Amino acid sequence: MPDISPLPPGTTIGILGGGQLGRMLSLAASRLGMRTHIYCPDPNSPAFEVTPHKTVAAYEDETALAAFANAVDVITYEFENVPAATADFLAARKPLRPGARALSVSQDRLAEKAFLSSKNIPVAPYRPVASPEELESAITDLGLPAVLKTTRLGYDGKGQRVLRDRAEAAEAFAALSPKPLVLEAFVPFSQEISVVVARSLSGEVRSYDPAENVHRNHILATSTVPAAIPPSLAKHAGLIAKAIVVALDYVGVLGVEFFVVPGESRPTLLVNEIAPRVHNSGHWTEAVCLTDQFEQHIRAILGWPLGDPARLADVVMENLVGDEVNRVPSALDGLTQPHLYGKLQTRPGRKMGHVNRLLRPDQP
Amino acid sequence: MPDISPLPPGTTIGILGGGQLGRMLSLAASRLGMRTHIYCPDPNSPAFEVTPHKTVAAYEDETALAAFANAVDVITYEFENVPAATADFLAARKPLRPGARALSVSQDRLAEKAFLSSKNIPVAPYRPVASPEELESAITDLGLPAVLKTTRLGYDGKGQRVLRDRAEAAEAFAALSPKPLVLEAFVPFSQEISVVVARSLSGEVRSYDPAENVHRNHILATSTVPAAIPPSLAKHAGLIAKAIVVALDYVGVLGVEFFVVPGESRPTLLVNEIAPRVHNSGHWTEAVCLTDQFEQHIRAILGWPLGDPARLADVVMENLVGDEVNRVPSALDGLTQPHLYGKLQTRPGRKMGHVNRLLRPDQP
Numbered sequence A, B: 001m002p003d004i005s006p007l008p009p010g011t012t013i014g015i016l017g018g019g020q021l022g023r024m025l026s027l028a029a030s031r032l033g034m035r036t037h038i039y040c041p042d043p044n045s046p047a048f049e050v051t052p053h054k055t056v057a058a059y060e061d062e063t064a065l066a067a068f069a070n071a072v073d074v075i076t077y078e079f080e081n082v083p084a085a086t087a088d089f090l091a092a093r094k095p096l097r098p099g100a101r102a103l104s105v106s107q108d109r110l111a112e113k114a115f116l117s118s119k120n121i122p123v124a125p126y127r128p129v130a131s132p133e134e135l136e137s138a139i140t141d142l143g144l145p146a147v148l149k150t151t152r153l154g155y156d157g158k159g160q161r162v163l164r165d166r167a168e169a170a171e172a173f174a175a176l177s178p179k180p181l182v183l184e185a186f187v188p189f190s191q192e193i194s195v196v197v198a199r200s201l202s203g204e205v206r207s208y209d210p211a212e213n214v215h216r217n218h219i220l221a222t223s224t225v226p227a228a229i230p231p232s233l234a235k236h237a238g239l240i241a242k243a244i245v246v247a248l249d250y251v252g253v254l255g256v257e258f259f260v261v262p263g264e265s266r267p268t269l270l271v272n273e274i275a276p277r278v279h280n281s282g283h284w285t286e287a288v289c290l291t292d293q294f295e296q297h298i299r300a301i302l303g304w305p306l307g308d309p310a311r312l313a314d315v316v317m318e319n320l321v322g323d324e325v326n327r328v329p330s331a332l333d334g335l336t337q338p339h340l341y342g343k344l345q346t347r348p349g350r351k352m353g354h355v356n357r358l359l360r361p362d363q364p
Helices: A020-031 A046-050 A062-071 A084-091 A100-106 A109-118 A132-142 A166-176 A231-247 A293-302 A322-327 B020-031 B046-050 B062-071 B084-091 B100-106 B109-118 B132-142 B166-176 B231-247 B293-302 B322-327
Strands: A012-016 A035-039 A053-055 A074-077 A126-129 A146-150 A160-163 A181-185 A191-199 A205-207 A211-216 A219-225 A252-261 A268-275 A314-321 A336-340 A351-359 B012-016 B035-039 B053-055 B074-077 B126-129 B146-150 B160-163 B181-185 B191-199 B205-207 B211-216 B219-225 B252-261 B268-275 B314-321 B336-340 B351-359
Touching (some): A012 A020, A012 A062, A012 A084, A012 A293, A020 A293, A020 B046, A035 A046, A035 A062, A053 A062, A074 A293, A084 A100, A109 A181, A109 A268, A132 A146, A146 A166, A160 A166, A191 A293, A231 A268, A252 A293, A322 A351, B012 B062, B012 B293, B035 B046, B053 B062, B084 B100, B100 B268, B109 B181, B126 B132, B132 B181, B160 B166, B205 B231, B231 B252, B231 B268, B322 B351
Parallel strands (some): A012 A074, A035 A053, B012 B074, B035 B053
Antiparallel strands (some): A126 A181, A146 A160, A146 A181, A191 A211, A211 A219, A219 A314, A314 A351, B146 B160, B191 B205, B314 B351
16 A cells, blocks of 8 residues: 655655756646756756756766655656666655656557557557568558557657558668567548546546647647547547556556547547656646646645646647747737747757647637 | 847846745746746745745845846846845846836835825825824824824734724834834725736736735735626726836836725725735736736736736635645645745745635536
């Protein structure tokens, strides 16, 4: 029986990762009267600007990790690629929330798909690929087009190739191997949606309304809420998200990405991937929910009751990628709430901030 | 003609004062991609926990002030009692927003009342009091009961005495003098309301809906929005607030407290006091407005366009004073958004945090 007594105001929360998600988690923790300590190897981490407590060290540096664990009361992370050895080292010293199981499942596409399938949660057909022969066989099974992906460390379109014909297969295999790979059937989806769900230490589960996501160049461009889907499908997405956090005995906020696949009678859902952390497609919650995803995550890892995820208005979140950040402040209007990440350098493809724009009935 | 080009993301904002208002301003500035530097004499200032940049020094320390001015791009403050010499010293080096005029007017009750009266803004009848004889004469003019106040440095009921009869007058004068005093007529008000108003560098003015305030032991206990007043009175309060910021050539957020005085045909408004800063009675804006008062203030002092002050829901803000803070997290429910200030010591009468509770039609 785990200790589920709530951590009090004044608790120091250790956060692994100093990017925008760590920064926003720190800001939310400060609103709840907590202290934060950011651990990140990059000395220019944007999250270092929102707390006086930091560790600049590699994730494999056990001396630094031990000192960090000693300085904090509970530990969380902003990214799913925390090395397993790091997670185990820290979890032996202080509560690590979400736990190591969520990391091991979500770090590896094959493990994730096997986990989801074992819980009868639908995913796109897939085959592990360790050799050109296995790739040939997988193509025969799944057909073309299909998507060849590394099983680990892919994000924003990195580590994947679309295969349209067999001639592309050999080249793609050569480009991505010798990393372990997975071939995924191409899903003729009509929409991408996502659900941000939270589970508390006592097992309470709350999910936000699904967002409809549009990607540009494999990077999330916009999330619009409500998604243009039937209410029954929105409810079903929430139930799948709940099943995932319950099955993982999860504590914190988790993002679930879905494909909406048109069907003869009605659309169905496939889970594309899960992320054991606050999620870019949940940034809209800061503008229009009493409890946003960042506060919800902090409440959960503190062992506090969750907040209400109810939405007070319709909204669209737009990422500011690369020099799109220069639209702020010149292109701001009153209905737009900007959130910038304080990154020192603007680079193409780099997420620099986002804006939440209220969608009013009279201002579509 | 002042320079009104907007300051860019990455600007360092200097904040005088390290209490909860400075802390909340810093959090809002971080959301906009800014850096903050907190200046406060108290080494245990709660705002020091939300930025790595701080100066611990007296407000009269010109060496420290000069270094602070050198380290920042624009300067603001969380409290109206910034010494005039400090304000002048800093304003000569970097933009100080709001400016020194707002400070000089609001630091002194007599100057404030004279200013308001000169703009035909109604205030309670008052008389300056420098001697027992002047107090006698003022009582004759204004009648009893009346309130004797120090002209400077009063807050949360400190520095004032209610006079019910002439016998109390001598004792009150002895207790409060030799500070300059003012006698204010007792106002038979039915409600206290306040308006938080913002003016941008380019002269744009936006105000939030009036809040209805209840005090306990001279400390703000709750702010409820909407206030239970006629729409015409709410509109009138907004117009008075606008007149004040325009007359002061003000930049930033300012709080205006009003008494609602019942009249034979309709209620009227008297201005009780103004505060050239974000205001406790505006903390509700964080929960239910797209742009809260803290972001609004930061936008204004950066020379950015203001955000929309529209309110998405009804709300009540409740201060957590002294050990009331211990209600968090045990008494939290889903509809309550807590905001704690991270103060190390709980003391009676000390503001430790607040909660915003959503008022839903079905949950009164």
